[in-house]
Amino acid sequence: MVEHAADFPYLTCMLLAPPTGLVILLFLKQEWKFLIKAVSLVAAGTSLGLAIFTFVSYDKALGGLQFVEKYEMVKTFGITYFVGVEGLNAPLLLLTGIVIFTGVLTMWELEERTKEYFIWMLALVTGVFGVFMSYDMFMFFLFYEIAVVPMYILILVWGSTRKEYAAMKLTLYLMAGSGLIIPGILLLYSSSGLATFNMLALHGAHFSPWIQKVAFVMLFFGFGVLAAVWPFHTWSPVGHVAAPTAVSMLHAGVLMKLGSFAILRVAMYLCPAGFQYWMTLMALLATIGIVYGVFVGLAQTDLKYVIGYSSVSHMGIVCLGLSTGTVDGLNGSVFQMFAHGIMTALFFSSVGYIYDRTHTRDIHELGGFSRIMPVASAFFITAALCGAGVPGMASFWAELLVFIATVKVYPIAGLLAIAALVVGALFALRVVQNSFYNEPNPKFTHFEDVSPFLGLPRMILIGTLILFGFFPQIMIGLIKSAVVPFLQGM
């Protein structure tokens, strides 16, 4: 891959904005709540601004890896700080920027231990940015772990429903995944004989097929835990339900994408032969995940559980796209990572708003909520429509691409997945009808609707979904500029 050095350290600034905010927060008093939130918002906003800048100014015609920065970290072990942007990670950096920015806005009403909350949230998002931009396997894994662990404290302290159980379960699941990832990446590192963690260099190492098969399956399951690949998804609905709103947004919106992105970037990129060997298994697990998520979601009455299981199903679509190993499949898959991230953030953001007021997420208890809070309900309904794959929304194009590719490569899995999606649409409509269009619950009639300021983060998310729904070519063109050389390299 051609590398174009950056004329200004944009990516480092994007990465360092959240930790800088974090350090400033450390010196602020607990009582200065507005200042704490303002600093967090500025830090998140800086990252978002730079993410938009890199997304827009990435030169598709030039291609390759742009905005590259490289500094040696540990010479003896071949560890470098190596960041860059290409078509695969530009959308995901943008996604992270949008979700953290709207996440901070969503938590504007938080009063309990505000300072610590934003400290941990900024720590988490630093890890996420780091993973998406790193091209050094060691740093990649370092950031990956940074993204995983603050979650424990965030859920434990600020969460709801069964939070202790959920926090411990989530952390142990993800760390068990890391237990597979460490031997996997070290196997690649040591068997390459190059003594470098640079992924572009390792790509040219031509590992023996046997090593590729072993490493691929370890990395696939290790990262797959975070991507909620069936049957390792069980932490995800529980964790999403227990987490506070902005953490659910970040977690379902961005963190799960770390898993699928890592499968693409590390496992598939470095072990193409391993991918060829295991791709059918990938497709099988993904299809089971899609169907399973939809049907279990049908039986839920808690809105957050409904979204949690729909995430399992939608992440299944991402995985299915990856498993095809075709241009359309990968295109759709990366697009779906982006679209699903924005969509779930919108889901959790709107449910969070409703829950903060009513203290219930029960579908039947909410009843005809759209008559009480039409705007808040509209946010949720938009997300539900997007989840059902309605045209005009970003995820429509993403899912379409994945299904076109899948039907060509795995006809049965493709048809099953499409059938599941139809059922999924049914289930989205059922939820919408029961919670928003039945008789209103008299308990809740005194609540006021969303104020324009609190509605702002949701508006941003809806705007993004519609923008890429009507102009998918902006995204697809960018992703394609990376996917085509990616597949040629395999």
Add this chain to the structure above:
Amino acid sequence: MNVMTFGPELYYLAVALVFFALSLRREAKVVTDYQVALVLTALGVVVTAACLFQQGELFFKAYRVDLFSQIFKFALALGLFLVLTISHNLAHIEARLHAEFYLFLTTTTIGMMMLVSSVELLTIYVALELSSYSLYILVPMRRGDGIDVEAGIKYLFIGAVSSGFMLFGLSYIFGATHTTYLSEILPRLPLLVASPIGVLGLLLSLAGFFFKLSVFPFHFWAPDVYQGAANQVTAFIATASKAAAVALLLRLAALGTSYGYGFAQALMILSIISMTLGNLVAIVQKDFKRLLAYSSIAHAGYFLIGILTLQETGYIAAVYYALAYLVMNFTVFMVLSEVAADGRDLKIAELAGLHRRSPLLSMSLIVGIFALAGVPPSIGFTGKLLLFTSAMNQGYFWLVLIGAVNGTISLYYYLKVVYAAYFIDNPALPPLQLSGPIRLLNYALIVVVLGFGVFPDRIVELAKAAVKAVL
């Protein structure tokens, strides 16, 4: 002989004499003694740092001063100083014994300093015993209800038994090679590869250090001694003493290079049992110091991973991890001794409400605990990953896999500590007041743990230069 080459040892000998003089006073002056001790040990850190790049061989070549030994001497001096910074409140040690407490801490430090420089079997043994005997006295020095005596006796017995094993092993090595100098043993070892006497002798002679490092099967003392000794003594045993043991294991294990496979296999089994046992038993602990004791047994297993590679990268990783372990484990012990200001044993549940009682201490605790658990961006994570990398380079795939799985298991009990400090609250407990220097120490430790975790290059390069002297 240049005085500087033997500088740290001479300095600490003088310090020990000062403490001896102080201990002769009829009426103890607690505050003055403490201030004197703090200043002298702080100066000691400066002295050892000044002697960092000394080189030479002393005492008929039985004593070697090189970068490797000097780095560990610096670590020991730092460890002693750090332990004294948290000794401002020795609640469980009688006032008239305070000077003796400083005296024996200093003598054990001298013993360990001599240990890391020794390259002759008898010198190694004498230095080891010097450091051990001082600790045998320090452990039961706590005013307790019998638990201190139990700990003291257990420590003494298991220490004596492992010394016995060690002497037996040394006799085998001497018998087989007719020399006690490491440099002369090394070329003669390949002749013995066929006979098991060499491997057996070498493994047995490592026993003394397995004891110090609490490697299975010499780990039984750790939980009781950790719990029974005063918090500050435990902190010293858990930090400086481990670093010295790792240093000597690295020197001695280098002899095993010629045995290759069999020797490494034996260490690998000990490593796997140590980390698995330590991590599993730690899960059920209620007492914080006992939990840390089992965590130290598990960490002994991690150290062995670096040692058994018998390669430069593994040794670098082990040196890095030993220094990292000293800092991160001390961070946790500092929090422990500040929370248990009256010198009691701290239950994990007693950490409740720490985030409210002292946000700074709870931040240090989280950083220290996550570093021990191997969570980035900390020196613990980087060190562990470097250890695993070096092991994988030698083809120990299963060892790395088991080590990584152990990391997951250990996270469970480390998270229980975080859970207690961050989530449970006990409104009855008042906020903790920290003195200025302790606050400063907190900040310094956090910066070191995180800073060298993200930018480990300087330490790695230093360790690389040091390891050249050993292999």
